[in-house]
Structures are given as C-alpha cells and as structure tokens.
Amino acid sequence: MAKMSLIKVRFFASLRERLGRSEEQVEAAGLSCVADVWSRVSADPLPANTLVAINQEYASPGSPVRAGDEVAFFPPVTGG
Amino acid sequence: MTIRVQKEGFDPWRELAAYQEAHARDWAGRFGATSVFVGSLRDFNQGQVVTGMALEHYPGMTETYLEKISAEARSRWELLDTLVVHRYGPLSLADSIVLVAVWSEHRDAAFAACRYLIDELKTRAPFWKRETTSAGVRWVEENNP
Numbered sequence: 001m002a003k004m005s006l007i008k009v010r011f012f013a014s015l016r017e018r019l020g021r022s023e024e025q026v027e028a029a030g031l032s033c034v035a036d037v038w039s040r041v042s043a044d045p046l047p048a049n050t051l052v053a054i055n056q057e058y059a060s061p062g063s064p065v066r067a068g069d070e071v072a073f074f075p076p077v078t079g080g
Numbered sequence: 081m082t083i084r085v086q087k088e089g090f091d092p093w094r095e096l097a098a099y100q101e102a103h104a105r106d107w108a109g110r111f112g113a114t115s116v117f118v119g120s121l122r123d124f125n126q127g128q129v130v131t132g133m134a135l136e137h138y139p140g141m142t143e144t145y146l147e148k149i150s151a152e153a154r155s156r157w158e159l160l161d162t163l164v165v166h167r168y169g170p171l172s173l174a175d176s177i178v179l180v181a182v183w184s185e186h187r188d189a190a191f192a193a194c195r196y197l198i199d200e201l202k203t204r205a206p207f208w209k210r211e212t213t214s215a216g217v218r219w220v221e222e223n224n225p
Contacts, residue, residue: 012136012138014208053138053141056144072138074206077202078209078219079202
C-alpha cells in the first residue's frame with residue numbers, strides 16, 4: 001500500500017526493463033482509472049496485451065483507482 | 081490445499097512422497113486417484129537452444145492467484161486435496177519448474193482438476209520466463225499449450 005495521497009505503481013518483466021524501473025509513486029489527485037495512471041508514468045500508449053492489476057487483483061484499463069492503491073502493469077504471464 | 085512459491089530447486093517425486101506421507105493418517109483409504117503434472121526446463125524453445133532461465137514473479141499476487149485457482153478447482157470437482165509448487169529465480173536445464181498434484185476419489189475429477197490447475201496457472205499466475213539462448217537473453221512472449 002502506498003502513502004495515503006499516493007498510488008504505488010509497479011512494473012514487471014519486459015515492461016519493467018523497457019521503462020527502466022520497477023516501481024514509482026504518483027500523486028493520486030486527478031487520476032480516476034488505471035489508464036490515467038499509465039498516462040502519468042509514460043508518454044507512450046499502453047502497449048497491446050499489457051495486463052493490469054489493482055492491489056494484486058486483475059483489473060482493466062478502465063477500472064477505478066484511488067489513493068493508497070497499488071497498480072501494476074505487466075506483459076502476458078508465462079509461468080508453468 | 082497447499083501452494084508454495086520457492087526459489088530453491090525441488091524434486092517433484094520426493095515432494096509427492098513427502099506430502100502423502102505427511103497426510104498418511106488422514107488420507108488412509110480416502111482417495112482412489114492421484115493426478116500429477118510436472119513442468120521442466122527444456123533445452124530448446126521456438127527453434128533455439130536454451131541454456132538457462134530465470135523466472136520473475138509478482139510476490140503476493142502470485143500466491144493469491146495460486147490459492148484462488150486451487151479453491152476454484154475444489155469448488156468445481158470433488159477433491160480430497162491439491163498441491164501446487166512453483167519455482168522462481170534462476171533455473172538450470174532439466175530443473176522442475178512446477179508441480180501440480182490432485183487427489184480425489186475417481187480419475188475423472190483428478191485428471192480434470194489437474195488440467196484446470198496448470199492451464200489456469202499458465203494464464204493467470206503472474207510469472208514471467210526469461211530465457212538464455214544461443215542467440216542471447218529473451219523474454220518468453222507466449223505459452224504453448
């Protein structure tokens with residue numbers, strides 16, 4: 001969980017490498033959904049097939065976010 | 081219902097023997113079928129020689145989804161128990177990556193639930209494979225069935 005006025009943003013795998021960081025904190029003010037969070041952390045459009053999670057549960061770009069959330073972006077999973 | 085995500089290597093057959101042994105008293109005579117899937121690291125993928133692999137994961141979310149998927153299997157089929165063990169971190173050739181085991185009264189439920197667990201794990205559990213191949217290091221982009 002992030003500090004109360006913030007959203008903690010995490011990146012994994014190839015997306016983490018592409019962005020050159022694994023996490024950052026952004027001010028929640030003005031951000032209403034996951035897509036808004038992406039726009040805050042990157043000038044590029046959200047890459048196709050990117051999966052998103054809010055507080056470690058799968059979500060979609062339109063899912064609402066609020067201060068204190070942990071929002072994650074990552075490529076399709078390849079475990080097993 | 082047990083799930084485990086670990087960095088250390090494991091021998092799936094010893095895991096199974098130990099798990100059954102630990103439950104021997106409770107389980108005596110209660111299951112007629114055991115179905116097992118083991119995934120191991122191959123030395124080739126998509127036309128290239130693979131010499132090693134590292135698995136990244138999302139700590140916390142991984143465990144949450146392995147538990148969720150296990151609970152779903154138990155609600156869909158009549159099962160005595162399920163076991164899922166998955167590695168993360170660096171792996172060597174031929175290492176076991178994942179073990180899925182299901183115990184039930186009859187084989188239909190055991191086969192179906194084992195298949196469900198590994199298939200759902202592959203599409204929902206947040207793990208990412210990074211292969212070292214003869215051509216360099218690359219992220220695996222998709223899972224084959």
